[in-house]
Structure formats: structure tokens, C-alpha cells
Amino acid sequence: MDRKLKIDDVQDLRFPPVEIVPERLVSPPLYARAIGSEEQAYYSTDAALAAGLRGRPSPGLAFFHTVDEDALTEVIGVVYGRTLAAGAESEFGVMATERDTVIGQTYVEEAYRRPGKDGTMRQFLVLTTEFRLKETDELVSRSRITFIEKETE
Amino acid sequence: MNTAHDAAIGEQIPGRSFGPVTRMDFIRFSAATADPNRVHIEEDVAKAAGLPSVIGSGGIVGGVMSDVVTAWAGLGTIRRVSGKITFPLFPGTTVVVTGEVTGREERDGAVTLEVKVQATDENATPLGENTYWLELPAPG
Known part of the structure; x- marks a missing residue:
């Protein structure tokens, strides 16, 4: 598997919104x-x-409920089991029940390079996913996850 | 033990232990959350990723921490959480969750907690830590 994070091509990328009823997932x-x-x-x-x-x-709910595996790999280069998740943070609004309809959308918040402790360059990609109740547009959650990979070329 | 409304800065909240976690727990969690990452389920995928065996989702560690918080403060009280997983969760691990009140504002019921998860191995390996910002409902 030689794909890497594609941080140069994904600034401001927004994946299409998806409609989810949690109990189906x-x-x-x-x-x-x-x-x-x-x-x-x-x-x-x-x-x-x-x-x-x-x-x-x-x-x-999480980013992987809004972006399918192929899109994640092909568009931004995240590969399950290979790409390290370096940290996460979430904020919460109203609580969604399993029968609410929520709208989820994931976007690239930041994509950048910086050196690690050993001096080698690392790539960082911050993915943010928001879920809102479809009926009221109230925020359910907004989560940021940071993916990190050592740059090899 | 004080309630969330009465707890002082520095006070420990009720923690709990969980485990030993099993591969079935990992499968159950992946199915429950529709997590497509096969490193939690398939040994071959885990080994190809350089791991000695499958690992539990970080969501298990995070979920246990959040569950300790909401068991103390109530569902729906978490407004924000930030943290990291510091070591993989391997099958057979028993975890212990502890938490401490690190801040509070009486005026609006805002409480801050630091919560940690450690394995019960001889090194007490740290598995993860989260900071929680809570908003408690008005008492009564």
C-alpha cells in the first residue's frame, strides 16, 4: 500500500452531506x-x-458514517489500519436519538506539513464532521480528528 | 461522595474497571458503531499494519471514559471533549478509568474533568486521556 495522505490536493474539500437515521447504522x-x-x-x-x-x-456518529472507504482512500489518502489518528476532539449540542434523522457532513479543516521530533517531515490532515438534526438544524456534534503520517518522499 | 453539583476541584469521581476485553468486544463495538476499520476484527489486517494482533477501536477507550463521566453527571451533560489514545487496546487487557474534577463555575454549572484510562498490567500502561467540559442542568 503506497498511497499517502494527499494534503496538497484537499484544502477546503467538503464531502457531500448525507442523511442518516442512526438506528439503520x-x-x-x-x-x-x-x-x-x-x-x-x-x-x-x-x-x-x-x-x-x-x-x-x-x-x-463519526466521519466514517459520512464518507465511504473508497472516497476516503482515493480522495484524501486515509487508509484504515495504516493512517494514524493522532488526536480527537468533539463538541456536543442536542442529543440525537436512534430514530432522529440527522444530516452529516465531513470537510477538510486543515492539511499541512511540519517536522516531527526526529526531524523528519510529517503530514497532518484534520477532518471535521458535523451532524445536525434535519428537522431543526440544531448541532448534534462537531468532531475533529487529526490524521498523521511520516513523509517518505 | 459528592454529586456532580457539589463536587469540589480536586475531587475524584467514581471510576470503574472494565475487562478483560475480548475480541468479541471489539467485534461487538465495530458492529454497534458501523466502524469499517478491519484492524479491529481481522488478524491479517492488523499484522499487515505492524500490530501483533487486532486492536480495539479508540472509541471503546473513549466510550468507557465518557460512560464514567455520564454515569456521574448524567446523559447529555458533555458539551466538549478533547483527548488522545496513547496506546493500543489489545485483547485480554483490563482497563481502569479514573477521573478528577479540575474546574467548575457555580454560575452556569460548568464543570471540567480530567479522565484517564490505564491498563492493569505491571506498568499501569496509560491507554488514553480526555478532558471533558460539562454543563450541568440546574439542580432540583
Whole structure:
């Protein structure tokens, strides 16, 4: 696999927005089991309603829900299992339930080079993904993930 | 133990341990989140990436940290989180999550937490750390 991050070609790139109903993609109870959570709202709609929520909360949505693997690889050069994710940060607005319709969009926020501690150049690509409730346009989440690769040529 | 509304700076929040994590946990998490990264599931892919075995998604480590926070402060209280994964999560690892209140503003219910995840191995290997900014609902 010799593809690298394509930081020179992707400044200001925005992938097309996608419409998602979380329950068609993700599973609150399976998520909760996988992290050992005892939060009953993930397991039961009744418990979620009793807690004042509109339904079971959706597990966090991510960039890979808005950009398919081929586009990620071909357009920006991120390859699962090879490209290192160097850090992440998220902000949250309203909570999306598994049955809400959300609009997600991913864009390249920054793409740059700088030397690492050993002096070799590294490429950084910051991908930001926003999800908003379709009905109200309220922000659900905005997440930034930084990919990093050593420059080899 | 104080509630989130009463906790003082420097106070530890209730942590928890989780594990040992299994390959099935990794598969379950990938399926639950529709994560397409095969390094969490397929041994060949993990080895091609230079890893000794499959690794758990960083979302598991992050999810356990966030779950500790919301178990203490309530679902929907996290406004912002920033952090990093510092070591891969391998099958068989048991993790311990700890958290400390590092800031608060009485006026608007804003609380800041530093949360860490370590393995229970002899080196207490750090696996990840997050800073959380919470907004607590008005008490009552």
C-alpha cells in the first residue's frame, strides 16, 4: 500500500452531506455492552423515555458514517489500519436519538506539513464532521480528528 | 461522595474497571458503531499494519471514559471533549478509568474533568486521556 495522505490536493474539500437515521447504522444496546455501560437508556426505550429522553440515545456518529472507504482512500489518502489518528476532539449540542434523522457532513479543516521530533517531515490532515438534526438544524456534534503520517518522499 | 453539583476541584469521581476485553468486544463495538476499520476484527489486517494482533477501536477507550463521566453527571451533560489514545487496546487487557474534577463555575454549572484510562498490567500502561467540559442542568 503506497498511497499517502494527499494534503496538497484537499484544502477546503467538503464531502457531500448525507442523511442518516442512526438506528439503520448503529445499535445503542450493542454499543453499551461493548463498553460495559450500565446506562439503561441505551438498552431500553422505556428507560430512555422515563429518563426524559425522546428515545434511546444514538452512539456517537463519526466521519466514517459520512464518507465511504473508497472516497476516503482515493480522495484524501486515509487508509484504515495504516493512517494514524493522532488526536480527537468533539463538541456536543442536542442529543440525537436512534430514530432522529440527522444530516452529516465531513470537510477538510486543515492539511499541512511540519517536522516531527526526529526531524523528519510529517503530514497532518484534520477532518471535521458535523451532524445536525434535519428537522431543526440544531448541532448534534462537531468532531475533529487529526490524521498523521511520516513523509517518505 | 459528592454529586456532580457539589463536587469540589480536586475531587475524584467514581471510576470503574472494565475487562478483560475480548475480541468479541471489539467485534461487538465495530458492529454497534458501523466502524469499517478491519484492524479491529481481522488478524491479517492488523499484522499487515505492524500490530501483533487486532486492536480495539479508540472509541471503546473513549466510550468507557465518557460512560464514567455520564454515569456521574448524567446523559447529555458533555458539551466538549478533547483527548488522545496513547496506546493500543489489545485483547485480554483490563482497563481502569479514573477521573478528577479540575474546574467548575457555580454560575452556569460548568464543570471540567480530567479522565484517564490505564491498563492493569505491571506498568499501569496509560491507554488514553480526555478532558471533558460539562454543563450541568440546574439542580432540583
